[in-house]
């Protein structure tokens with residue numbers, strides 16, 4: 001018997017996982033997926049480690065899921081891919097016996113039609129099934145003024161909460177480059193969120209729904225780069241948490257659920273510190289891309305002489321190579337490396353056996 005329901009979780013079920021994470025000082029890995037291969041690998045890992053997990057798609061990941069040949073000028077392929085991936089995740093969460101929070105990653109204002117279309121679909125889906133497809137969506141309006149950011153988030157949260165969908169917001173800017181959004185030369189003061197900004201957002205949103213998570217900037221950067229002039233300052237999360245707790249008259253609590261973006265390359269100590277300040281979700285993308293790449297690269301290196309021609313290898317000139325070049329072989333090697341690396345992420349996040357009811 002698992003602690004959380006098996007399948008995709010919604011509303012209060014999601015908040016129960018995050019509350020449990022704060023109580024027991026762990027965070028969930030939120031893994032970016034782009035294919036059935038990566039979705040299934042996330043399920044395989046979470047099932048093996050008996051812990052809940054967050055599966056997320058970007059609009060680029062959704063487009064890839066649907067197929068890169070499809071036109072996407074209105075993000076219609078991104079929408080279709082995210083619906084298809086969502087249905088796959090629902091089915092596989094049951095098959096693997098895993099509790100999953102299903103989420104979409106960064107959506108800037110210029111791409112908001114992506115979320116609009118996903119919500120249109122889910123309102124009809126909700127009417128039929130009594131639940132949405134996605135547990136939560138992220139709106140990253142950090143390029144806008146904070147007043148505008150939060151005003152738009154309020155409107156979306158009103159709409160989303162009616163069908164039991166949660167919202168992740170972004171305050172301040174995550175440095176680096178991801179999915180075609182390049183913040184690598186942004187003013188460094190914007191890379192650090194102020195506690196008053198966190199309270200402002202919390203105060204405006206919490207009255208609409210308590211299904212809200214906050215990606216705050218504390219010197220985190222997307223991707224892996226050489227150490228630069230931006231320094232990770234998890235203390236910002238601690239100060240923000242204390243500021244909000246004081247303002248709402250609940251000192252010594254952790255009212256805010258923080259999300260850690262751009263954590264690739266962070267030390268285990270930095271991750272543990274951030275979890276101590278109420279980080280319940282850590283996005284994992286770059287390190288998983290690298291792991292999958294390693295699996296493909298090493299396979300082709302190891303079997304170089306068996307994939308160069310359809311017939312003929314070091315064992316004989318007339319030997320067929322079909323069993324070596326079957327794409328399932330190389331993809332499985334990518335998956336296995338992905339799973340191995342993701343297991344390390346779960347361990348770093350103290351997220352082992354978190355779905356065992358006696359734990």
Ligand SMILES: [Zn+2]
Pocket residue numbers: 106174178222261262283
């Ligand atoms: Zn991010």
